[in-house]
Amino acid sequence: MRRSAAPSQFQGNPFKKLKFIPPARSNPSPNEEVTKLNSDIKLFEVAANKNTFLQSQNDPRICSFNLPTEESSRGINHEDNYRGKYCLEASAKTTSDPHHTVHLAPKEITVSKGQEEEPDSLVKYFSVVWCKPSKKKHKKWEGDAVLIVKGKSFTLKDLEGKDIGRGIGYKFKELEKIEEGQTMMIGGKEIEVMGIISPDDFNSGRCFQLGGGSSAALRSSQAVKKCFSNPFKSVCKLSSKEKRQNSFQNCKPRHDPYAPNSLVMLRPDNNHQWMFNKNCFPVVDVVIDPHLVFHLRPHQKEGIIFLYECVMGMRVNGRCGAILADEMGLGKTLQCISLIWTLQCQGPYGGKPVIKKTLIVSPGSLVNNWRKEFQKWLGSERIKIFTVDQDHKVEEFTKSPFYSVLIISYEMLLRSLDQIKNIKFDLLICDEGHRLKNSTIKTATALISLPCEKRIILTGTPVQNDLQEFFALIDFVNPGILGSLPSYRKIYEEPIIKSRQPSASEEEKELGERRAAELTCLTGLFVLRRTQEVINKYLPPKIENVVFCRPGALQIELYRKLLNSQAVRFCLQGLLENSSHLICIGALKKLCNHPCLLFSSVKEKECSSTWDENEERNLYEGLINVFPADYNPLMFTEEESGKLQVLSKLLAVIHELRPGEKVVLVSNYTQTLNILQEVCKRHGYAYTRLDGQTQVSQRQQIVDGFNSKYSSDFIFLLSSKAGGVGLNLIGGSHLILYDIDWNPATDIQAMSRVWRDGQKHPVHIYRLLTTGTIEEKIYQRQISKQGLSGAVVDLTKTCDHIQFSVEELKNLFTLHESSRCVTHDLLDCECTGENHTGDSLEKFPVFRNCQLGTHQQKSDSLKPVSMSQLKQWKHFSGDHLNLTDPFLERIRENVSFFFQNITNQTTAI
Numbered sequence: 073m074r075r076s077a078a079p080s081q082f083q084g085n086p087f088k089k090l091k092f093i094p095p096a097r098s099n100p101s102p103n104e105e106v107t108k109l110n111s112d113i114k115l116f117e118v119a120a121n122k123n124t125f126l127q128s129q130n131d132p133r134i135c136s137f138n139l140p141t142e143e144s145s146r147g148i149n150h151e152d153n154y155r156g157k158y159c160l161e162a163s164a165k166t167t168s169d170p171h172h173t174v175h176l177a178p179k180e181i182t183v184s185k186g187q188e189e190e191p192d193s194l195v196k197y198f199s200v201v202w203c204k205p206s207k208k209k210h211k212k213w214e215g216d217a218v219l220i221v222k223g224k225s226f227t228l229k230d231l232e233g234k235d236i237g238r239g240i241g242y243k244f245k246e247l248e249k250i251e252e253g254q255t256m257m258i259g260g261k262e263i264e265v266m267g268i269i270s271p272d273d274f275n276s277g278r279c280f281q282l283g284g285g286s287s288a289a290l291r292s293s294q295a296v297k298k299c300f301s302n303p304f305k306s307v308c309k310l311s312s313k314e315k316r317q318n319s320f321q322n323c324k325p326r327h328d329p330y331a332p333n334s335l336v337m338l339r340p341d342n343n344h345q346w347m348f349n350k351n352c353f354p355v356v357d358v359v360i361d362p363h364l365v366f367h368l369r370p371h372q373k374e375g376i377i378f379l380y381e382c383v384m385g386m387r388v389n390g391r392c393g394a395i396l397a398d399e400m401g402l403g404k405t406l407q408c409i410s411l412i413w414t415l416q417c418q419g420p421y422g423g424k425p426v427i428k429k430t431l432i433v434s435p436g437s438l439v440n441n442w443r444k445e446f447q448k449w450l451g452s453e454r455i456k457i458f459t460v461d462q463d464h465k466v467e468e469f470t471k472s473p474f475y476s477v478l479i480i481s482y483e484m485l486l487r488s489l490d491q492i493k494n495i496k497f498d499l500l501i502c503d504e505g506h507r508l509k510n511s512t513i514k515t516a517t518a519l520i521s522l523p524c525e526k527r528i529i530l531t532g533t534p535v536q537n538d539l540q541e542f543f544a545l546i547d548f549v550n551p552g553i554l555g556s557l558p559s560y561r562k563i564y565e566e567p568i569i570k571s572r573q574p575s576a577s578e579e580e581k582e583l584g585e586r587r588a589a590e591l592t593c594l595t596g597l598f599v600l601r602r603t604q605e606v607i608n609k610y611l612p613p614k615i616e617n618v619v620f621c622r623p624g625a626l627q628i629e630l631y632r633k634l635l636n637s638q639a640v641r642f643c644l645q646g647l648l649e650n651s652s653h654l655i656c657i658g659a660l661k662k663l664c665n666h667p668c669l670l671f672s673s674v675k676e677k678e679c680s681s682t683w684d685e686n687e688e689r690n691l692y693e694g695l696i697n698v699f700p701a702d703y704n705p706l707m708f709t710e711e712e713s714g715k716l717q718v719l720s721k722l723l724a725v726i727h728e729l730r731p732g733e734k735v736v737l738v739s740n741y742t743q744t745l746n747i748l749q750e751v752c753k754r755h756g757y758a759y760t761r762l763d764g765q766t767q768v769s770q771r772q773q774i775v776d777g778f779n780s781k782y783s784s785d786f787i788f789l790l791s792s793k794a795g796g797v798g799l800n801l802i803g804g805s806h807l808i809l810y811d812i813d814w815n816p817a818t819d820i821q822a823m824s825r826v827w828r829d830g831q832k833h834p835v836h837i838y839r840l841l842t843t844g845t846i847e848e849k850i851y852q853r854q855i856s857k858q859g860l861s862g863a864v865v866d867l868t869k870t871c872d873h874i875q876f877s878v879e880e881l882k883n884l885f886t887l888h889e890s891s892r893c894v895t896h897d898l899l900d901c902e903c904t905g906e907n908h909t910g911d912s913l914e915k916f917p918v919f920r921n922c923q924l925g926t927h928q929q930k931s932d933s934l935k936p937v938s939m940s941q942l943k944q945w946k947h948f949s950g951d952h953l954n955l956t957d958p959f960l961e962r963i964r965e966n967v968s969f970f971f972q973n974i975t976n977q978t979t980a981i
């Protein structure tokens with residue numbers, strides 16, 4: 073029987089034909105010509121010889137990058153570098169005889185009557201083609217599928233992972249006999265078995281990628297075909313005259329690849345040359361400008377190599393996207409600048425530049441930071457960059473031949489999309505690109521519509537936690553690499569999520585783990601994340617403190633009143649609308665910041681016309697009576713808020729003990745920032761402020777002003793939601809986080825603004841929490857598994873997204889008045905519950921036995937600390953007699969408990 077082609081058969085069945093067939097190999101291999109042209113060129117046979125387009129890493133379980141060291145990336149070491157890094161995706165399994173096709177008449181396999189003995193454990197997988205049953209000799213196969221034979225049952229899945237046929241109760245003997253070439257009827261479909269799928273290929277999900285086995289390679293080969301004509305086309309295309317003139321002259325590397333410390337990029341392998349070196353130019357070493365190399369940290373050199381290989385399509389052939397997800401402050405900007413500068417001046421083929429124009433899209437507050445970084449690393453002569461703002465429109469960039477880099481905010485991009493679309497960009501960089509996680513939002517749609525193939529997402533937050541968002545980011549940089557969204561869901565998301573449910577069976581767990589590993593391996597080729605640890609050694613010490621502030625008397629009274637309100641009681645009985653608990657939570661959080669905020673809210677609501685029907689009435693009723701009769705929120709006092717009292721003392725002691733040092737003071741709320749600003753005024757502290765209202769064009773100026781050693785500002789008031797991401801506030805060496813967010817990522821972002829490259833002083837971080845209140849609960853959620861699992865990724869996630877059970881709400885709406893630190897109570901730490909008094913110094917030496925001897929943070933990353941890590945921190949109660957930290961010493965009176973951790977302790981703090 074001859075088969076008419078089913079989709080996979082156009083490609084050749086991967087199980088039958090393992091031999092690598094290069095695209096359109098009818099002429100003498102162009103590779104050979106290229107080789108001849110380049111006497112010194114070293115061609116790497118790895119990918120071509122080993123039958124793959126998709127280069128994978130050595131160990132599929134470890135998807136971090138074993139990128140070459142500085143030495144190994146030197147020209148002479150290209151080959152080792154290459155081999156060391158990649159492993160091959162050689163998972164296809166052969167079947168005995170590729171030509172062996174048994175022409176059996178299709179038959180429905182006999183349904184067993186039940187007495188037959190068979191091992192339930194028998195599981196086999198086959199790649200098949202299927203069609204509706206017909207008597208025709210030449211079948212018209214309708215699609216590829218995967219046949220799963222398990223015990224006595226069959227499942228037929230299409231390549232999107234959907235079930236398209238099922239059957240149970242078959243005879244074991246018949247199932248055992250299934251072999252390649254066999255045709256049969258299953259669930260009303262006629263199928264022909266094309267090959268056996270190994271459990272490994274099934275479990276990893278590879279068999280779904282284009283019909284089985286090594287299909288990842290096949291899929292890539294498709295991508296290769298698609299890209300055959302593109303990424304280098306416009307830049308490398310030359311007139312025939314130019315070609316002739318150019319052929320072998322001026323093909324020297326721009327910088328000496330053999331000079332000491334030179335950073336040389338990997339040479340393209342023969343596949344790459346075949347695809348992209350149509351004009352057969354000699355291969356020339358691409359060498360990073362030594363001026364830049366001089367400044368680069370080792371991880372940045374590796375990052376540049378990684379980015380180069382990704383955008384050149386050397387990691388996953390034909391795919392030119394990358395995600396650089398280094399933790400905050402690792403210098404993603406410098407790595408990109410180095411890449412742009414390199415590609416703009418050099419290329420591996422005849423030394424021709426790979427790119428002409430680059431588009432950088434960033435949050436508004438960072439547009440000028442990019443400009444500054446270009447200036448810092450390359451000066452103003454080497455590269456001409458253009459930043460778009462109110463006064464500088466995209467048209468100007470279009471008209472001028474000088475500019476090669478356009479930097480624009482996401483908001484401006486939407487407004488100027490028509491003009492942007494008319495410009496041919498060769499490289500697109502999306503800074504803080506996690507905002508593209510939702511492909512339906514306007515910005516993402518706009519960026520997706522740009523034809524540029526070389527795309528880089530930069531993000532400081534991990535991207536893997538939400539599988540759908542992960543898909544969106546991956547699909548943005550390398551469209552289609554994970555298939556369609558529905559198939560991705562079936563093949564990866566569903567099994568992975570299922571395997572993480574407590575009720576998951578062993579089998580489900582195993583499958584989920586394998587699929588997760590495969591996904592990481594596949595995407596790990598073009599996603600790179602390094603943690604803060606790599607630059608720790610270049611940074612000064614960091615002293616992190618979690619400070620539990622005793623609430624003021626008015627705060628306690630108001631807190632009790634709120635918890636006794638009808639609204640809270642209804643919430644706990646599940647009687648109110650879905651979102652009413654959010655109103656209660658909001659009120660408690662305001663109260664923790666300062667009672668005057670609550671007072672203003674109540675007054676505002678009282679005046680509103682909807683007050684009577686409003687749920688808030690149930691919450692606020694009678695509250696105003698708790699305030700003194702003549703209470704004026706504008707005349708608030710520091711004593712009314714525990715945290716404000718601590719803050720005020722902290723600012724005073726920093727001012728006094730470290731007169732040259734500055735403070736970044738962060739809150740999530742503009743109203744709270746107003747209060748903090750008022751405190752600055754009252755004490756005569758010079759301050760500057762950046763929040764959502766600050767004009768984008770002014771932001772960099774404000775940041776620069778604060779960072780300048782000539783600035784007299786003592787305090788930088790920062791709204792974390794508005795300006796947390798990407799800012800460098802190294803002018804400040806003390807950072808105080810006045811309130812806490814549900815999402816640890818927001819807090820971590822804010823806290824990372826000062827402890828970064830360029831910081832000269834030891835950094836002190838203070839996170840203020842009101843003892844026993846909802847703030848402690850939010851903190852506990854951040855550091856517990858629950859908080860760690862989902863929220864780390866997403867800066868936009870708020871508590872609206874969090875589902876609370878009644879039990880959890882009960883816990884949230886409890887005030888622990890007698891505890892010095894509920895969080896510490898929960899740590900199960902030895903010093904828990906000890907009634908610490910002045911005479912117990914011996915019983916409680918300065919460093920108790922629950923305190924970490926090494927003072928080292930175990931975590932490599934900027935993830936929120938976990939409960940167990942917190943246990944390793946130093947623990948002090950506020951009335952501890954001998955606090956060694958002069959700053960803590962000064963605020964202890966209003967503090968019930970401290971946690972402290974010191975990273976990089978080399979010198980006295």
Ligand SMILES: Nc1ncnc2c1ncn2[C@@H]1O[C@H](COP(=O)(O)OP(=O)(O)OP(=O)(O)O)[C@@H](O)[C@H]1O
Pocket residue numbers: 367368369372398399400401402403404405406445448531532797798799800824828829830
């Ligand atoms: N090799 C280096 N030597 C000295 N300073 C550096 C180096 N690399 C980066 N920096 C500086 O470190 C600071 C942080 O860099 P950058 O803003 O690029 O970090 P990032 O990775 O983008 O962090 P975020 O995720 O917070 O945006 C900048 O001031 C930058 O100039």
Ligand SMILES: [Mg+2]
Pocket residue numbers: 404405503798
């Ligand atoms: Mg950045």
